[in-house]
Amino acid sequence: MTDDFGRLTALGHQLIDTHQRFLDALDDLRDGGHAAPDLATHCLAFCTAVTRHHTEEDTTVFPLLAARHPELRDVLEGLARDHMMVGGMLRRAGELAADLDADGARAELDGLAALLESHFNWEEKRLVSALNALAPGELIPQW
Template identity: 40%
Template sequence: MTDRETARVVAWSEELRRVHARLREALDVTRDALQEGTGAADVSQDLLLHCHGFCAALDGHHQGEDRTLFPAIEAAHRQLAPVLRALEHDHSMIAHLLGELRAAIDRAAPPEELHSHLEGVAAIMESHFRYEERQLLTVLETLELRAEAAEVLGPL
C-alpha cells in the first residue's frame, strides 16, 4: 500500500470528526438565528434559511453513512452490526425530528416551540455523534473504502 493510499484509509476517522464539527457549527448558527429574531416572522425567516442548510447537511451526512459507510464497515467488521443498526435507528429518529422542525418553521410556530424542536434535534444529534465516534473512530482508521468523502459522509 502506498503512502497516499494509507493516508486515505486513515483519513476516514478525521473526516468523520470534521463533518461532525461542521454540523455542530451549523447547529450553533441556527440556534443563533433563533435567538436573534425579534418576532415569530423574523425567527421563521432566519430559521428557514439556516435550517435548510443545516437540515440538508445533517440528512445528507446520515444518508451517506447509511448508503456507503455502514455497509463497508459491516462487510469488514460483522460484529459491529448491532452498533450500525442502532446508529441507523438514530438516523431515522433524527430525520423525524428534522421533519417536525421544518413543519414548525413552515407554519410559523412561536419561537419557544421552534427552540424546543431545535433543542430536541441538538440533544439527539450530540448523543448520536458521541456514540458513533466512540464506536467507530478506531475502525475508521483502518477501513479500506475507496470513495469520495461527500459520497461517504455527505456533501459538507
C-alpha cells in the first residue's frame, strides 16, 4: 500500500520540479535584465546549483539506479557525458559573466538552455519511473 505523502514526494517528480526551477532560473538569466555585475553574481549561483545537482546525480543517484536497473546503464553513462558538456558550458558562461562580458555570457547561456532542455527531457523520460519506484528514504538526493 502506498501512502499519499509518499506519492507526493516521489523522487522522479522532485527531479522534474528541480529541472523546471533550473530552466526558470536560466530564463531569468537570459532575459537581459541583469546588469553585468548582477549577471555575474546570478550566473555564479546558477552554475553552482546545477553543478551540485549533476554531481549528486553522478555520485549517488546514477550508481544506485545502475545497480538496480542494469538496462539503464547506457542511459546513465550518456547522461553523465552530458553533465561534462554542461559543466564546460557553465564554466564558460561563468567566466564570461565574471569578465563582465554580458553579451558573451548570454550567448553561452542560450546554448546551455538548448542543451539542458534536451538533457532534462531525456533524463525525465528515462528515469522518472525508476526513481519513483525507490522506497522512501532509500535515496535522499540534495536537489
